[in-house]
Amino acid sequence: MKKAYNQTWVENLHLQRQAAEWKYRNLLTEEQETQVKELFPEKFYRPGIFVKIGLFCFAVVATSFFVGFLSLFLLDASSEIGFSTLSLICCACFFFVLEYLIKTKNLFHSGVDNALLYAGVTAAMVPVFLLFQHAPVWAYCLIALAVIVPATLRYADLLGPIAIFGLIFTIMAEWMMKFPLGKALLPFAVMMLSALIYILARKNKDIYYHECRQILEVLSLVTFYLGGNYLVVRELNALISDLNVSVAPQIAFAPLFYFFTFIIPAAYVFFGLKRADRILFIIGLIAFAFSVYTYKHYFSTLTASQGLVLAGALMIAAAIALIKYLHTPKHGISDEQNRKNSLENLQAVITARELGVTPAGPSLEFGGGTFGGGGAGETY
Amino acid sequence: MTPKSILNSLTSKGIISDQQADTIVSFEREKAFSIHWELRAVLYLGILFFSSGAGILIYENIDTIGHQVIIAVIALITAGCFYYAYKNSLPYSHEEIDNPNKLADYVLLLGCSTFLGLEGYLQYQYNLFGTRYGLAVIIPTIIFFLCAYRFDHRGALSMGITGLASWLGLTIAPLSVLADNDFSDGKLIIPAIGLGCVLTAVGWISEEQNVKKHFAFTYMLMGGNLACIAAQIGLFSHSPKVLYFFIGLGLCYFFVRRARKAQSLVFLLMGTVYGYCIITYTIFTSLGIDAALGLGIFYFLFSSVGVIYFLLNFKKFLGIKPSGPKDEKGI
Numbered sequence: 001m002k003k004a005y006n007q008t009w010v011e012n013l014h015l016q017r018q019a020a021e022w023k024y025r026n027l028l029t030e031e032q033e034t035q036v037k038e039l040f041p042e043k044f045y046r047p048g049i050f051v052k053i054g055l056f057c058f059a060v061v062a063t064s065f066f067v068g069f070l071s072l073f074l075l076d077a078s079s080e081i082g083f084s085t086l087s088l089i090c091c092a093c094f095f096f097v098l099e100y101l102i103k104t105k106n107l108f109h110s111g112v113d114n115a116l117l118y119a120g121v122t123a124a125m126v127p128v129f130l131l132f133q134h135a136p137v138w139a140y141c142l143i144a145l146a147v148i149v150p151a152t153l154r155y156a157d158l159l160g161p162i163a164i165f166g167l168i169f170t171i172m173a174e175w176m177m178k179f180p181l182g183k184a185l186l187p188f189a190v191m192m193l194s195a196l197i198y199i200l201a202r203k204n205k206d207i208y209y210h211e212c213r214q215i216l217e218v219l220s221l222v223t224f225y226l227g228g229n230y231l232v233v234r235e236l237n238a239l240i241s242d243l244n245v246s247v248a249p250q251i252a253f254a255p256l257f258y259f260f261t262f263i264i265p266a267a268y269v270f271f272g273l274k275r276a277d278r279i280l281f282i283i284g285l286i287a288f289a290f291s292v293y294t295y296k297h298y299f300s301t302l303t304a305s306q307g308l309v310l311a312g313a314l315m316i317a318a319a320i321a322l323i324k325y326l327h328t329p330k331h332g333i334s335d336e337q338n339r340k341n342s343l344e345n346l347q348a349v350i351t352a353r354e355l356g357v358t359p360a361g362p363s364l365e366f367g368g369g370t371f372g373g374g375g376a377g378e379t380y
Numbered sequence: 381m382t383p384k385s386i387l388n389s390l391t392s393k394g395i396i397s398d399q400q401a402d403t404i405v406s407f408e409r410e411k412a413f414s415i416h417w418e419l420r421a422v423l424y425l426g427i428l429f430f431s432s433g434a435g436i437l438i439y440e441n442i443d444t445i446g447h448q449v450i451i452a453v454i455a456l457i458t459a460g461c462f463y464y465a466y467k468n469s470l471p472y473s474h475e476e477i478d479n480p481n482k483l484a485d486y487v488l489l490l491g492c493s494t495f496l497g498l499e500g501y502l503q504y505q506y507n508l509f510g511t512r513y514g515l516a517v518i519i520p521t522i523i524f525f526l527c528a529y530r531f532d533h534r535g536a537l538s539m540g541i542t543g544l545a546s547w548l549g550l551t552i553a554p555l556s557v558l559a560d561n562d563f564s565d566g567k568l569i570i571p572a573i574g575l576g577c578v579l580t581a582v583g584w585i586s587e588e589q590n591v592k593k594h595f596a597f598t599y600m601l602m603g604g605n606l607a608c609i610a611a612q613i614g615l616f617s618h619s620p621k622v623l624y625f626f627i628g629l630g631l632c633y634f635f636v637r638r639a640r641k642a643q644s645l646v647f648l649l650m651g652t653v654y655g656y657c658i659i660t661y662t663i664f665t666s667l668g669i670d671a672a673l674g675l676g677i678f679y680f681l682f683s684s685v686g687v688i689y690f691l692l693n694f695k696k697f698l699g700i701k702p703s704g705p706k707d708e709k710g711i
Contacts, residue, residue: 312430
């Protein structure tokens with residue numbers, strides 16, 4: 001699927017961010033950072049968050065009144081066929097305007113394009129719901145996927161991966177719930193599907209989908225944990241079996257789920273630290289908290305306030321102990337707010353370069369000229 | 381797009397030398413995984429859990445502990461917080477102070493909140509201020525403003541401004557109106573507009589005079605929103621509408637001008653959105669209901685497209701330099 005936003009600019013944006021970080025850590029000089037901005041330009045329109053929200057709201061108003069405006073010209077807008085035609089026409093208009101604005105105004109997730117995309121996708125879905133009213137849920141989900149997956153591939157919108165993730169799980173749950181065996185195996189299916197999505201998402205190295213990939217990672221890690229969590233499995237099991245009891249009954253494979261409940265957060269935290277993966281680490285911490293809650297829910301006799309005091313005291317103690325322990329970095333983990341390179345080091349390197357010590361200097365500049373003419377695409 | 385490939389493209393463009401690239405590579409390789417913020421988050425959450433748990437425990441056992449003890453404990457915490465903030469503060473200056481001790485900021489906020497709690501407790505239990513609610517509100521307000529300037533704390537400033545607004549409301553309106561928490565009593569609107577304008581002016585002056593320049597944003601944002609909302613409520617439900625219409629539009633014009641000077645998109649947005657609401661309301665009320673219904677679709681369609689067009693091209697309209705607004709991250 002061809003990408004809607006300028007791929008080179010997206011890459012340059014990322015590159016500029018990295019350069020800014022290196023500049024902040026005293027690894028690049030001020031001039032070098034400006035040079036990076038000149039040689040790797042991006043001209044996206046990226047306003048602040050408030051203006052984005054404002055643009056989004058006005059765009060939503062504009063799109064909804066556009067539908068109303070068009071319906072004035074269609075006589076039988078109230079009938080199903082008429083309304084479907086109307087919404088398809090709207091869909092085409094929305095996507096046309098979206099493409100036009102991205103091309104001419106250099107939008108990049110700036111509110112208007114998000115609103116137009118959502119409006120376009122919704123307008124594309126409406127006829128399906130109107131014309132096929134008694135289809136099974138998974139059929140709707142499949143059609144929705146057929147619209148949303150290409151849209152996400154093209155626009156890399158952040159809601160896209162969330163919607164896709166939700167739809168895939170809905171389809172799976174719908175199919176599994178039809179059989180008694182499927183119901184019993186649902187937690188394992190959830191975990192396997194999450195693991196699959198996580199692995200597939202990690203394979204994607206394209207910077208264009210960087211944020212989408214992160215969202216998929218977060219979602220799949222969370223569902224993988226919840227699929228193995230004892231509390232969730234036990235309560236949901238009671239819920240889908242329509243048992244009206246105050247205490248959910250014990251589940252099959254209970255020891256296995258105890259094991260999952262405690263090993264998954266531990267594994268997340270361990271691998272998060274080992275691979276310096278912040279998403280994995282943070283979700284591991286949150287999952288750990290939920291595991292503690294799971295334990296407390298079934299086994300603890302403490303009241304809420306006692307539990308809070310105890311948890312708070314333990315958290316304070318652990319945090320302070322770790323802060324003290326990590327005063328000097330250990331095992332590749334540190335407690336530094338922002339480590340900076342000492343400036344002298346950089347100065348030495350730059351002086352060395354200016355004095356011509358670096359042998360590669362002149363020849364590289366020559367090569368740089370040809371690259372500059374050829375466009376930035378070649379360097380990748 | 382790994383750091384490695386970025387370095388390659390930087391060296392091939394001749395921006396950095398191979399030697400510097402090597403330095404960066406070794407820095408990236410040796411860089412330890414910092415869990416600074418995660419640890420801080422756990423610490424603050426722990427404090428929050430501990431204190432709320434302790435609060436509930438005390439509440440459950442209030443009969444055996446007694447009010448004096450609790451008041452003494454809250455007072456001690458408050459005093460401790462202010463003492464810590466004072467100990468770890470840098471000397472006063474007109475400029476923005478970058479205190480390396482970030483904890484002091486949080487401690488000050490905690491102290492301000494516990495002070496409010498202390499006062500509320502005293503009033504609730506011993507009726508300390510009687511019915512002089514204005515006095516009860518103005519004392520913390522003054523303290524918050526002093527703290528904001530002494531410790532250079534925007535959070536305390538926001539709390540002070542809120543306190544000021546509620547003090548003004550308490551002083552003007554009878555309590556029955558305030559209990560409903562609305563502006564339906566017309567008496568409140570003009571003072572609210574006045575206070576909003578005064579706050580905006582204070583922000584403007586502090587920027588012009590270079591006294592705590594970075595407070596100007598907080599002053600103008602809170603004051604401006606108060607004034608604009610009050611003007612709109614006045615326009616919607618009170619007469620003379622013409623007066624409120626012009627006050628509102630004047631404020632919006634000021635904010636758009638302001639956006640141009642400060643290159644701030646928040647003020648641009650405020651000016652645009654409030655202005656849009658005021659003009660839309662005025663047009664529809666003066667047209668009457670029938671004409672409004674017929675015109676509505678066209679009006680909203682074209683006007684919102686117009687607003688989007690304005691926001692997308694604001695640089696051209698306002699003559700803002702192409703370097704772009706500085707506060708993209710700050711707001």
